[in-house]
Amino acid sequence: MLGEYRIEGRGASDIAASIERGVGSGDLRPGQPLPPMRELAASLGVNPNTVAAAYRTLRDRGVIETAGRKGSRVRERPASTARGSLTIDAPPGVRQISEGNPDAALLPPLHGAFAAAARRHDVRPVLYGQDAVDPQLARLARAGLDADGVPEGPVAVTSGSLDAIERVLHAHLRPGDAVAVEDPGWGSLLDLVPALGLRPVPVAVDDDGPRPEGVERALGRGARALIVTDRAQNPTGAVVSASRAGELRDVLGRYPRTLLVEDDHGHAIVDEPLHPLAGVTDHWVLVRSVAKAYGPDLRLAVLTGDRVTLDRVQGRQRLGPGWVSRLTQRAVVELWTSGAVDPSAVAAAYTDRRDALLRALAERGVDARGRSGMNVWVPVADETGAVARLLHCGWAVAPGARFRISSPPGVRLTVSGLTAGDICALADAVALAAGPVPPRSYG
Numbered sequence: 001m002l003g004e005y006r007i008e009g010r011g012a013s014d015i016a017a018s019i020e021r022g023v024g025s026g027d028l029r030p031g032q033p034l035p036p037m038r039e040l041a042a043s044l045g046v047n048p049n050t051v052a053a054a055y056r057t058l059r060d061r062g063v064i065e066t067a068g069r070k071g072s073r074v075r076e077r078p079a080s081t082a083r084g085s086l087t088i089d090a091p092p093g094v095r096q097i098s099e100g101n102p103d104a105a106l107l108p109p110l111h112g113a114f115a116a117a118a119r120r121h122d123v124r125p126v127l128y129g130q131d132a133v134d135p136q137l138a139r140l141a142r143a144g145l146d147a148d149g150v151p152e153g154p155v156a157v158t159s160g161s162l163d164a165i166e167r168v169l170h171a172h173l174r175p176g177d178a179v180a181v182e183d184p185g186w187g188s189l190l191d192l193v194p195a196l197g198l199r200p201v202p203v204a205v206d207d208d209g210p211r212p213e214g215v216e217r218a219l220g221r222g223a224r225a226l227i228v229t230d231r232a233q234n235p236t237g238a239v240v241s242a243s244r245a246g247e248l249r250d251v252l253g254r255y256p257r258t259l260l261v262e263d264d265h266g267h268a269i270v271d272e273p274l275h276p277l278a279g280v281t282d283h284w285v286l287v288r289s290v291a292k293a294y295g296p297d298l299r300l301a302v303l304t305g306d307r308v309t310l311d312r313v314q315g316r317q318r319l320g321p322g323w324v325s326r327l328t329q330r331a332v333v334e335l336w337t338s339g340a341v342d343p344s345a346v347a348a349a350y351t352d353r354r355d356a357l358l359r360a361l362a363e364r365g366v367d368a369r370g371r372s373g374m375n376v377w378v379p380v381a382d383e384t385g386a387v388a389r390l391l392h393c394g395w396a397v398a399p400g401a402r403f404r405i406s407s408p409p410g411v412r413l414t415v416s417g418l419t420a421g422d423i424c425a426l427a428d429a430v431a432l433a434a435g436p437v438p439p440r441s442y443g
Helices: 012-025 037-044 048-060 111-123 135-147 161-172 187-195 212-220 242-253 307-318 326-338 343-363 383-392 420-434
Strands: 064-066 072-074 155-158 178-183 199-206 225-229 259-263 283-289 301-305 375-379 410-414
Touching (some): 037 048, 048 064, 135 155, 161 187, 161 225, 161 259, 161 301, 161 307, 178 212, 187 199, 199 212, 212 225, 283 307, 343 375, 375 420
Parallel strands (some): 178 199, 178 225
Antiparallel strands (some): 155 301
16 A cells, blocks of 8 residues: 555654655655554554554644545645645746746835834843834734724734734634635645644635635535635735625624634735725634735734734744744834835836736737736646646746645736736747636636
């Protein structure tokens, strides 16, 4: 069953580590069945309960899955194999538009903000026991949330959006719980959910966000949480419209115990209004990162939500890193208050590039989506073939497998590095690579 690979160990942790090493090395392949617990226990000379504990640990880590009488097997995408590893290397002469990075030319210089923050630190250094959140950052963040109609709640700071979402899920859920996620959706999130031992339940997405019938179905079947991207959804560019927000709030109103997590991915880089869903359920959070507008290496996101959830997140944070560097927080305050970024100009730059590419693709008969943000999603009949053909034409794009659970194949194009002179050449290459146009649906 396992070929040449031998599972070893006497204790549950050793057995789990042995299996995880096999998955990491590729000796145990995705989808490969594992020995029945009693059979493996006999071969190792241990109690079956020891193997059961090892398998339970691996399920909680998102490495294996159990399908009742069919036994246990390596997950098709183990948590130890991140979707980000599905990279497309760009050889010399090939344009890299697969990585989802912002345009570096639109990011502000950071030296002045950090110098000002350092001067403040020299006068009044941050020491143990002080507030985890810079008071001015909290006021500015809360004012922006208020302006966008986000319900009242305390403000916390984490090391980016994914860190915030992980902390929120951990605060409320337990291994085995189901989480409704967008499909296609953010690849890192689709990795995180099973890595926490949670079960992702895919919900189809259209231009207006998650489809209400899919959300209703997922929650009706027991999903305990729903994660929604409000704007600039990655990879499709979807935006939760006012009408869709009303429909989703109606659904959530029937399931008030649902944990709602909103990721405002497009904050400060899109000109579409925010239509928050927050406030309908007992527990909710809304997360905003500075990565896309101010720089990914700042590693800072602010979040608000109900007090119980924020208390749990901050309490657990105190037992780990303690706080996000107040020096970084103060630098972000300097960036916000100095007008270092003009959100309208950034949004216009990405909109111009994205819309130009969408028009060029439409003229060539290629169906594509990209209502907001810096990405365009192109459904294709043969994902692997499309990626290979585009690479041959000089363009490295992101394979849709990074972002999909059960939705149809596609490729993601990031427009942030494109110039006006790139549009026609890229559209020609996509038209050549895309093949027959599939139905106009994400899933």
